[in-house]
Every structure is written in structure tokens, then in C-alpha cells.
Amino acid sequence: MGRAPCCDKANVKKGPWSPEEDKQLKEYIEKHGTGGNWIALPQKAGLRRCGKSCRLRWLNYLRPNIKHGDFSDDEDRIICSLFASIGSRWSIIAAQLPGRTDNDIKNYWNTKLKKRLLGLPTSHRKPHLQQQQQKKHQLQEQQQQQQQFFPSSFAATAPFSSSAPDLEGIPISHLLNSLVADPTHQSGNLIVFGGGDHHSCSSSDGSSIQIGYGRDFNHGLYNGRENMGFESHLYGGLETEKLLIGGGGGGGCEASSIGYSFGEVKPTIACPTDACHGLYPDGRSGAATDTSFRNIASAMYHC
DNA sequence: AACGCTCCCAACCGCCGCAGT
DNA sequence: TACTGCGGCGGTTGGGAGCGT
Numbered sequence: 001m002g003r004a005p006c007c008d009k010a011n012v013k014k015g016p017w018s019p020e021e022d023k024q025l026k027e028y029i030e031k032h033g034t035g036g037n038w039i040a041l042p043q044k045a046g047l048r049r050c051g052k053s054c055r056l057r058w059l060n061y062l063r064p065n066i067k068h069g070d071f072s073d074d075e076d077r078i079i080c081s082l083f084a085s086i087g088s089r090w091s092i093i094a095a096q097l098p099g100r101t102d103n104d105i106k107n108y109w110n111t112k113l114k115k116r117l118l119g120l121p122t123s124h125r126k127p128h129l130q131q132q133q134q135k136k137h138q139l140q141e142q143q144q145q146q147q148q149f150f151p152s153s154f155a156a157t158a159p160f161s162s163s164a165p166d167l168e169g170i171p172i173s174h175l176l177n178s179l180v181a182d183p184t185h186q187s188g189n190l191i192v193f194g195g196g197d198h199h200s201c202s203s204s205d206g207s208s209i210q211i212g213y214g215r216d217f218n219h220g221l222y223n224g225r226e227n228m229g230f231e232s233h234l235y236g237g238l239e240t241e242k243l244l245i246g247g248g249g250g251g252g253c254e255a256s257s258i259g260y261s262f263g264e265v266k267p268t269i270a271c272p273t274d275a276c277h278g279l280y281p282d283g284r285s286g287a288a289t290d291t292s293f294r295n296i297a298s299a300m301y302h303c
Numbered sequence: 304a305a306c307g308c309t310c311c312c313a314a315c316c317g318c319c320g321c322a323g324t
Numbered sequence: 325t326a327c328t329g330c331g332g333c334g335g336t337t338g339g340g341a342g343c344g345t
Contacts, residue, residue, distance in 0.1 A: 015315095015339095310341085
């Protein structure tokens with residue numbers, strides 16, 4: 001036989017927690033711990049709540065050292081980078097941000113970061129005239145920043161937007177669309193990878209055009225973290241007829257200059273756990289997955 | 304002041320893997 | 325081995341807050 005039912009659903013309270021409930025739960029856990037059994041906890045603590053609800057409330061709100069409020073630029077970068085590398089594994093991302101909860105990060109991503117990277121306004125509320133002017137100014141600044149990172153032909157053009165330039169007549173957005181839809185695509189000269197220092201890769205040899213986002217995207221991740229494989233800064237380049245997506249001084253630049261076809265390089269695609277050491281066609285070691293590739297491609301497309 | 308719209312976040316829901324029976 | 329509960333996770337949602345009209 002199994003265990004007792006989780007909770008009497010008809011007899012548990014739902015909805016927002018009252019300060020009294022918070023106090024009750026906090027005091028109980030501080031005194032007795034969770035006891036390794038969340039389901040039994042509410043009854044012991046005298047709460048008419050589901051165990052799962054108690055767990056969530058404790059983990060996301062009541063436990064000590066929870067950080068609420070604005071995310072720092074560094075936190076932004078870490079979230080973006082990890083999302084590009086491993087996708088929506090919020091618990092793993094949260095583990096890299098002390099004091100932040102997966103729920104917080106998920107909310108932050110869905111409400112702000114995603115929109116920001118998509119280039120959408122964070123608010124759809126109609127701005128005041130003054131705010132509109134402010135916004136215009138911000139846009140100009142943003143465009144200047146983009147110009148610093150993107151080459152002149154891409155300046156002020158959000159990557160993979162419908163207004164992005166074409167590759168031999170094919171809109172970049174379409175290429176990336178098919179890329180995202182079909183990661184097994186082998187026909188193109190498409191290279192995807194991650195890893196390394198994007199600065200060294202972002203410099204093209206003149207024949208290539210960088211498509212990318214995230215100036216200094218990964219800045220801050222190299223302070224002892226690169227061996228965790230979080231680097232997957234996403235920018236790409238059109239090198240003559242080759243579409244390059246990826247990042248990384250080592251991987252990025254080497255692959256772009258070597259010019260492997262996508263089929264050849266596919267196995268090297270951004271390993272989510274150690275993107276710096278992918279398995280390159282010339283035999284260097286590492287691993288990669290379709291999922292990580294898809295995540296990166298997807299993130300690129302959406303960004 | 305009232306209303307409508309949008310954003311944001313806390314909380315819920317449902318699924319999955321693991322472990323107990 | 326099959327069944328079931330638990331813990332954990334990611335996706336989704338409801339409602340309060342803020343803002344414009």
C-alpha cells in the first residue's frame with residue numbers, strides 16, 4: 001500500500017497567506033524544521049493548508065536570506081546566459097543566484113527580461129508626453145549602444161527581427177525559424193556553439209557580419225564560473241556564405257574561421273554543462289545536445 | 304470619481320522521477 | 325513488480341496595483 005493522501009483538499013485553505021499564517025509556519029519550521037515531510041507539516045503546525053502550499057510559501061517567501069526586489073545587471077546577465085544555455089531550468093538558474101528563488105526568476109524572466117531582449121516595451125501603458133520624450137532618448141541611447149556592438153550594416157536593427165537584412169535573399173529570421181524548427185538541419189553552412197570569450201570572437205575579419213545581441217553579455221561569468229559551462233553568449237555572424245551562431249573565443253572564432261558545415265559541427269553544439277570544451281570535428285573533447293542547440297537557437301531567435 | 308486596461312507576482316496546477324509499501 | 329505518495333519542478337493564472345482616459 002502507498003502512503004496517506006497528501007491533504008484533504010476540501011478542507012484546506014487556498015489563496016494568499018495571512019501574516020498570522022506566515023508567522024505560524026515560520027515559527028514552527030524555525031523550531032522544529034520541516035521534518036522531511038511537508039505533507040504532515042501543516043497539521044503539526046496547526047495550519048489549514050496543503051503541504052505543498054506550505055513548502056512553496058517557505059521556499060519562496062519565508063525562509064531566511066531571501067532576496068526580494070530589483071535584479072542587478074550581473075544577475076540579468078547570469079539569467080540570460082543560463083537561459084540560453086540550459087533553457088527554462090529555473091531551479092538550476094536560481095541555484096546560481098543566492099537569495100533568489102526559481103519562482104522569482106521565472107517571474108522576472110517572463111515579465112521583464114524576455115520583453116527586454118525581445119525589444120518590446122516593458123509596459124504597454126501609454127506614456128505621458130514627457131515619458132515619451134524620455135523613451136525616445138532612451139531608444140537613441142540604446143541604438144548607439146547597439147551600434148557599438150553590431151556592425152554598421154546591422155546598427156539599430158534587432159537581430160532576427162523582420163527588418164533584419166537577408167542572407168542571399170532569405171530573411172535571417174526565416175533561416176533562424178527553420179533552424180529552431182528543425183535542429184537536424186544539415187544542408188546549410190551553419191555553425192552553432194558556445195563557449196569562450198566573446199570579445200575575441202566578436203571581431204570579424206571584415207568579410208563577416210556579426211549578428212548578435214548582448215554587448216558584454218557574459219561579462220561577469222568568467223569569475224571562476226566558466227568551468228560550469230554557462231557561457232553561451234549568443235551572437236552570430238555571416239561570414240561570406242556561412243551563417244555563424246554562437247560565441248566563444250575558442251569555439252566561436254575557430255569554428256568560424258575553419259568553416260565547418262553545420263553537419264560537421266553539430267556534435268559540438270554548446271554543451272550545457274561544459275560549453276567550453278565541446279567535441280570539435282578535429283577531435284577535441286566534449287559533448288553537446290540537440291536540446292542545448294535548440295535552446296540557443298531558440299534564445300537567439302527570440303532575442 | 305469611475306472605469307478600463309495592463310502589468311506583475313504570489314500561488315496554484317499538473318506532471319514527473321524517486322522511493323516506500 | 326505494481327502501485328501509490330512525496331518532493332520538486334515548470335507552466336499558468338487570478339487578482340491587486342498602477343496608470344490613463
